[in-house]
Amino acid sequence: MIDIIGVFLLSVIAVLTAWCGFQASKWGGEMSIAFSQASAARIQAANAEGEARSARAFDLTIYAAYVEARGDGNVQLAEYISERFTPEFQVAYDAWVADGEVENGPFARVEYVPEGTTEAEDFSALADRKFEEALENNQRGDDYSLLTVLFALVLFLTAMSQRELTPWVGRTLLGLAIVVAVIGLIILTTFPIRI
Structure with a gap:
């Protein structure tokens, strides 16, 4: 009977070990995809921020010319x-004008949102x-890898119980293998699955 239980346990745990390895690999792939998407979004955020900086520089240049024209009293040029x-x-x-030009300039206003600013924030x-x-997917892959090690321990204990040992040692090793297998199965049911 102990031999039958041992063979059955070896078979089931071998499949579960393979399943955990497969899941660790899948979550590793999900991690890589998410890191790639994060990098792409960072690049897009940087591009949008560059667009916003260019828009700010353009607005600042135009506004400086406007202030200079107003300061010189050239109303026609200022309007142009x-x-x-x-x-x-x-x-x-x-x-800014409606509030009596209180701030240092229109650039200090919350209403000033140059083109690309919102996109940069969204991409960021x-x-x-x-x-x-x-990071979450990486942890999931690590969890499955750790569970693979746990199931490898079950395989080891089960294989050792099949050796020609005194009967109580073999039964103890098999019992310990069953306990560890049950704990592993319980933990496995709490993990998300990626197909």
């Missing part, structure tokens, strides 16, 4: 330049989420 304000800057400028948030997802 103000017609070149970008829509994003125009909103902030109008709000996506990169953060994908990075966290990658």
